[in-house]
Amino acid sequence: MVNWAETIEEYGSLVWSIAYRLVGNDADAGDCFQEVFLRAVKTARKQKIRDMKPFLCTVATQRAIDLLRHRKRTLRVNATSIDVHNIESDELSPADSAQSSELSRQLRMALSKLPPLEATAFCLQSLNEFSYRQIAEEMNVKENYVGVLISRAREKLQDILKNSTVNNAREVAHE
Numbered sequence: 001m002v003n004w005a006e007t008i009e010e011y012g013s014l015v016w017s018i019a020y021r022l023v024g025n026d027a028d029a030g031d032c033f034q035e036v037f038l039r040a041v042k043t044a045r046k047q048k049i050r051d052m053k054p055f056l057c058t059v060a061t062q063r064a065i066d067l068l069r070h071r072k073r074t075l076r077v078n079a080t081s082i083d084v085h086n087i088e089s090d091e092l093s094p095a096d097s098a099q100s101s102e103l104s105r106q107l108r109m110a111l112s113k114l115p116p117l118e119a120t121a122f123c124l125q126s127l128n129e130f131s132y133r134q135i136a137e138e139m140n141v142k143e144n145y146v147g148v149l150i151s152r153a154r155e156k157l158q159d160i161l162k163n164s165t166v167n168n169a170r171e172v173a174h175e
Helices: 004-023 026-047 052-074 095-112 116-126 132-139 143-174
Strands: none
Touching: 004 052, 004 095, 026 052, 052 095, 052 116, 052 132, 052 143, 095 116, 095 143, 116 132, 116 143, 132 143
């Protein structure tokens, strides 16, 4: 039987940081946090979770990506807005903060355009530093396939971000 108070105490900050890093705001990160642990409770009732940390990391990543997709479908993104709550450091200049915020926004939007398996594998490897073996175990795929998923994700992200940069440059040129 899982002691959920201890589990949340041990892994709560990790789940929160994964969700926040991907979604970029407290409200969505809070929703992810709750849904991750709700799914963990439901899963634990049906089967034994063999390793809680990678399970929670994977679910947090998947849920955050789902929220990004939902946000993409339901909200119009204002490319010129800057969320002052996302400024990462007091030492950044206003221009650096704006650029960092814009890059984060573009990456979130690009991740939301990837197929779920590719986005999950990419985030687990790049953001959470999982090994290919850990990702394969958590996603129930072969280790070689993890490499394929990550490679495809990187290629697609490069194309999406490159096209986004070109489109933004065109919009600025027409203003």
